[in-house]
Amino acid sequence: MKLTLKVWRQAGPQDKGQFETHQLDDISDEMSFLEMLDVLNERLNQQGVEEIAFDHDCREGICGTCSLMINGQPHGPQRGTATCQLHMRKFNDGDTIVIEPWRAKAFPIIRDLVVNRSAFDRIIEAGGYITAPTGSPQDANEILVPKEAADAAMDAAACIGCGACVAACPNGAAQLFTSAKLGHLNLLPQGQPERLKRTEAMVDVMEQYFGSCTNYGECESACPKSISIDFIAQMNRDFASSKLRNRRLQGQR
Amino acid sequence: MQLNSGVPAGAIENRWDDHRFDMKLVNPSNKRKFKVIVVGTGLAGASAAATLAELGYKVDAFTFHDSPRRAHSIAAQGGINAAKNYQNDGDSIYRLFYDTVKGGDFRSRESNVYRLAQVSVDIIDQCTAQGVPFARDYGGLLANRSFGGAQVSRTFYARGQTGQQLLLGAYQALAAQISTGKVTLHNRVEMLDLVVKDGRAVGIITRDLLTGEIESHAAHAVVLATGGYSNVYYLSTNAMACNVTAAWRAHRKGAAFANPCFTQIHPTCIPASDEFQSKLTLMSESLRNDGRIWVPKKAGDDRKAADIPEDERDYYLERRYPAFGNLVPRDVASRAAKLEVDAGKGVGPLHNGVYLDFAHAIARDGRDAVVERYSNLFEMYERITGEDPEKMPMRIYPAPHYTMGGLWVDYNLQTTIPGLFALGEANFSDHGANRLGASALMQGLADGYFVIPYTLGNYLAGYLGTDPVSTDDPVFTEARSHVDAQTERFLSIRGSRSVDWFHRELGKIMLDKCGMSRSAEGLNQALAEIPALREEFWSDVRVLGGSQGFNQALERAGRVADFFELAELMCIDALNRNESCGGHFREEYAMEDGEAKRDDEHYQYVAAWEYTGDTAQPQLHKEPLDFDYVHPATRSYK
Ligand SMILES: Cc1cc2nc3c(=O)[nH]c(=O)nc-3n(C[C@H](O)[C@H](O)[C@H](O)COP(=O)(O)OP(=O)(O)OC[C@H]3O[C@@H](n4cnc5c(N)ncnc54)[C@H](O)[C@@H]3O)c2cc1C
Ligand code: SF4
Numbered sequence: 001m002k003l004t005l006k007v008w009r010q011a012g013p014q015d016k017g018q019f020e021t022h023q024l025d026d027i028s029d030e031m032s033f034l035e036m037l038d039v040l041n042e043r044l045n046q047q048g049v050e051e052i053a054f055d056h057d058c059r060e061g062i063c064g065t066c067s068l069m070i071n072g073q074p075h076g077p078q079r080g081t082a083t084c085q086l087h088m089r090k091f092n093d094g095d096t097i098v099i100e101p102w103r104a105k106a107f108p109i110i111r112d113l114v115v116n117r118s119a120f121d122r123i124i125e126a127g128g129y130i131t132a133p134t135g136s137p138q139d140a141n142e143i144l145v146p147k148e149a150a151d152a153a154m155d156a157a158a159c160i161g162c163g164a165c166v167a168a169c170p171n172g173a174a175q176l177f178t179s180a181k182l183g184h185l186n187l188l189p190q191g192q193p194e195r196l197k198r199t200e201a202m203v204d205v206m207e208q209y210f211g212s213c214t215n216y217g218e219c220e221s222a223c224p225k226s227i228s229i230d231f232i233a234q235m236n237r238d239f240a241s242s243k244l245r246n247r248r249l250q251g252q253r
Numbered sequence: 254m255q256l257n258s259g260v261p262a263g264a265i266e267n268r269w270d271d272h273r274f275d276m277k278l279v280n281p282s283n284k285r286k287f288k289v290i291v292v293g294t295g296l297a298g299a300s301a302a303a304t305l306a307e308l309g310y311k312v313d314a315f316t317f318h319d320s321p322r323r324a325h326s327i328a329a330q331g332g333i334n335a336a337k338n339y340q341n342d343g344d345s346i347y348r349l350f351y352d353t354v355k356g357g358d359f360r361s362r363e364s365n366v367y368r369l370a371q372v373s374v375d376i377i378d379q380c381t382a383q384g385v386p387f388a389r390d391y392g393g394l395l396a397n398r399s400f401g402g403a404q405v406s407r408t409f410y411a412r413g414q415t416g417q418q419l420l421l422g423a424y425q426a427l428a429a430q431i432s433t434g435k436v437t438l439h440n441r442v443e444m445l446d447l448v449v450k451d452g453r454a455v456g457i458i459t460r461d462l463l464t465g466e467i468e469s470h471a472a473h474a475v476v477l478a479t480g481g482y483s484n485v486y487y488l489s490t491n492a493m494a495c496n497v498t499a500a501w502r503a504h505r506k507g508a509a510f511a512n513p514c515f516t517q518i519h520p521t522c523i524p525a526s527d528e529f530q531s532k533l534t535l536m537s538e539s540l541r542n543d544g545r546i547w548v549p550k551k552a553g554d555d556r557k558a559a560d561i562p563e564d565e566r567d568y569y570l571e572r573r574y575p576a577f578g579n580l581v582p583r584d585v586a587s588r589a590a591k592l593e594v595d596a597g598k599g600v601g602p603l604h605n606g607v608y609l610d611f612a613h614a615i616a617r618d619g620r621d622a623v624v625e626r627y628s629n630l631f632e633m634y635e636r637i638t639g640e641d642p643e644k645m646p647m648r649i650y651p652a653p654h655y656t657m658g659g660l661w662v663d664y665n666l667q668t669t670i671p672g673l674f675a676l677g678e679a680n681f682s683d684h685g686a687n688r689l690g691a692s693a694l695m696q697g698l699a700d701g702y703f704v705i706p707y708t709l710g711n712y713l714a715g716y717l718g719t720d721p722v723s724t725d726d727p728v729f730t731e732a733r734s735h736v737d738a739q740t741e742r743f744l745s746i747r748g749s750r751s752v753d754w755f756h757r758e759l760g761k762i763m764l765d766k767c768g769m770s771r772s773a774e775g776l777n778q779a780l781a782e783i784p785a786l787r788e789e790f791w792s793d794v795r796v797l798g799g800s801q802g803f804n805q806a807l808e809r810a811g812r813v814a815d816f817f818e819l820a821e822l823m824c825i826d827a828l829n830r831n832e833s834c835g836g837h838f839r840e841e842y843a844m845e846d847g848e849a850k851r852d853d854e855h856y857q858y859v860a861a862w863e864y865t866g867d868t869a870q871p872q873l874h875k876e877p878l879d880f881d882y883v884h885p886a887t888r889s890y891k
């Protein structure tokens with residue numbers, strides 16, 4: 001198929017950046033979206049033009065590295081699919097495709113289509129863990145975890161940290177990402193002792209970097225792992241509890 | 254170079270306990286006086302860095318990824334083994350040990366494998382406490398599944414995302430330490446050289462991938478947990494950025510590289526669809542429980558699968574291995590598929606696959622039962638190929654997947670350079686010539702959580718009261734200028750071909766001549782082709798852009814340069830090993846029925862190669878292997 005690509009180019013964080021247009025002629029249906037960009041890069045190299053920088057690694061939808069805004073949609077048109085899993089058969093001959101980086105205040109552009117998502121790591125560092133120093137735990141089967149709780153925690157834990165939720169949100173909010181980690185840990189028995197402290201700490205750091213949530217719900221439809229917006233409700237509930245109650249006593253309950 | 258494995262004496266069940274008692278300790282208040290560099294924050298590196306920091310050491314952790322959560326460990330699907338015997342089906346530490354030694358085709362060190370089986374049970378406890386959402390039964394207890402090469406159910410899993418959940422557990426433990434300041438994380442920073450002074454590892458040279466800045470870091474010890482090298486084949490199931498650079502540059506500085514030719518090819522991957530294919534996707538091995546593998550009997554049969562009648566199909570695994578059928582181990586299944594495709598019976602538009610057919614399972618168990626079992630895999634397959642496995646058989650073909658070879662380490666996981674340790678897939682330690690499914694995650698976490706925290710202390714205790722070497726020391730400035738010179742060289746060649754082009758060409762040679770099956774003739778050809786292509790690379794590669802700032806082509810150029818040297822060593826090692834064992838199959842060394850023929854009399858050793866300055870003339874050192882507990886026998890799956 002023949003395609004016209006409008007790709008965002010930006011030499012560095014301080015550069016203004018602009019769109020560049022490229023025509024591609026021999027794109028096969030079988031190619032993945034990123035392989036299509038590989039072809040373009042190969043051609044740019046032959047023309048002596050620096051390749052387009054884009055982030056990717058596993059190319060099977062699990063590492064969360066790929067991060068392209070395709071025709072205004074994070075990860076493109078296919079629901080529940082990361083950029084790297086998208087194939088060209090989802091496009092038509094003659095299409096024009098606009099490719100941009102995630103656009104969010106908390107994710108500064110590094111170069112071209114690559115952004116810095118380290119703010120997510122700051123949220124996890126604030127409390128996205130269960131304190132369990134190596135060597136201290138008891139036998140794993142002494143902690144009973146109801147299957148439903150394990151399954152629900154797994155649904156939340158499936159988040160790949162890609163940032164599409166933030167890119168999709170008109171406010172640049174990170175509620176879906178943060179609540180996914182809180183949902184994972186707060187649903188498990190092991191996560192109870194630190195539940196409220198964790199929620200408060202993570203939400204506080206989230207608010208330092210990201211915009212606030214006004215319930216647009218765009219995040220859920222952009223999420224390649226279809227993380228449910230219900231986790232945001234759970235987070236809000238826990239956050240309210242953490243503010244209202246005596247935290248120290250809660251932790252000891 | 255002396256190879257001393259340092260394996261403790263005594264009964265195998267007591268060796269690790271005795272050794273832990275005998276090792277020197279560093280008292281808690283002294284631990285903070287030691288600075289440790291951990292390169293790599295995948296399963297092995299993140300677990301090590303977090304645990305060392307919990308103990309009190311000052312840790313500098315490095316990853317070229319933007320976050321530890323992106324390491325390639327994230328992609329592991331199937332599960333992690335542990336000898337818990339929760340299913341009461343006769344598992345034990347000894348059985349896991351036995352299965353692993355046998356599965357490795359008697360080319361691993363018994364003491365290390367026994368320790369691995371011992372600590373496997375602690376790993377599950379540790380990960381559960383961290384909140385890893387392992388699958389549960391209705392009563393709330395942990396669930397297990399079975400995996401290739403074992404007759405018990407000992408594999409723990411978190412849906413099809415076990416690696417992801419284990420890595421997130423380790424990453425979160427690391428994040429907790431980062432927040433206390435005990436670990437300094439250097440993300441998007443790549444190690445480009447190891448610094449050695451008076452024979453000891455004293456630091457590393459890195460490049461900040463965002464700014465291009467070359468930096469020196471000194472420490473009392475350096476730990477490498479930088480993953481495997483399957484990407485030497487270009488097309489593999491590994492993530493695109495996996496590379497051998499850290500291990501290779503340590504090798505050039507004196508660390509022996511062990512058994513480089515021991516690589517694993519996974520039988521069930523989606524075949525390449527065109528020349529632009531950038532990586533191969535693994536489909537879980539569990540599919541072989543219900544799928545039947547076949548090819549048309551007639552070469553070049555282009556009919557659709559549904560139009561080929563039963564009596565014109567060859568279910569070749571069932572025919573050749575009636576006892577194990579479609580469930581033969583990975584290496585056997587892979588070679589069998591290659592034989593069929595090489596004989597012109599490959600299926601699909603490029604004739605580069607074999608069928609994995611679920612029609613019989615669907616007829617037997619019903620569509621819903623089968624689809625429920627494999628829904629995420631069916632969906633993944635359809636996403637990539639556009640074909641529905643319910644309606645037509647899947648096409649699969651083997652792909653490079655895992656590397657058993659790696660930096661040689663002793664029982665303490667120390668390389669031949671004192672002060673340099675290697676963990677996880679980067680070392681050669683526990684899997685011999687073939688790794689069993691669900692054992693890599695186990696080994697990475699065993700190394701990181703439960704082995705290095707003890708053995709590193711034993712080394713460091715000898716350096717109490719010393720400071721790390723100054724980064725102004727000539728050993729650092731020399732190493733830096735070496736790195737600078739390489740960067741300049743890449744940028745000044747301005748040749749005519751991209752880095753990826755060279756990588757693809759190298760991959761073709763390796764897959765063809767040092768892949769699923771090898772022969773002296775092919776290896777000798779490869780040993781002529783690789784240096785020629787490498788020379789072309791160094792005179793004709795085109796790396797655009799500058800040394801400052803973010804430059805992905807420059808990053809890749811350095812990695813591919815190292816793959817070229819590694820590739821040569823792999824072929825030399827494969828040529829040296831005149832036998833077939835595990836993933837290493839030499840066509841000349843086969844039984845009459847085509848099965849692998851091991852030669853214990855001459856090759857029951859670890860081949861550890863020393864860098865001599867000339868990549869064509871590495872020096873071989875042999876670590877003999879003794880089997881006091883599991884007695885070498887021929888693996889048979891007929
Ligand atoms: C598709 C797939 C499925 C798998 N499934 C299973 C399974 O079900 N069960 C199982 O047991 N095993 C499985 N494996 C194997 C297993 O996942 C790996 O062997 C294991 O995760 C490797 O972990 P690691 O910590 O050694 O390395 P990695 O996870 O690869 O981590 C390497 C780290 O080193 C860093 N690094 C590397 N070089 C440098 C450098 N020069 N400078 C700075 N940082 C550097 C990287 O950034 C990264 O953080 C699978 C593998 C694949 C490919
Ligand atoms: S919640 Fe979804 S969109 Fe947001 S980071 Fe996680 S996987 Fe990506």
Ligand code: FES
Nearest residue numbers: 057059064066084
């Ligand atoms: S590249 Fe890993 S999720 Fe897309």
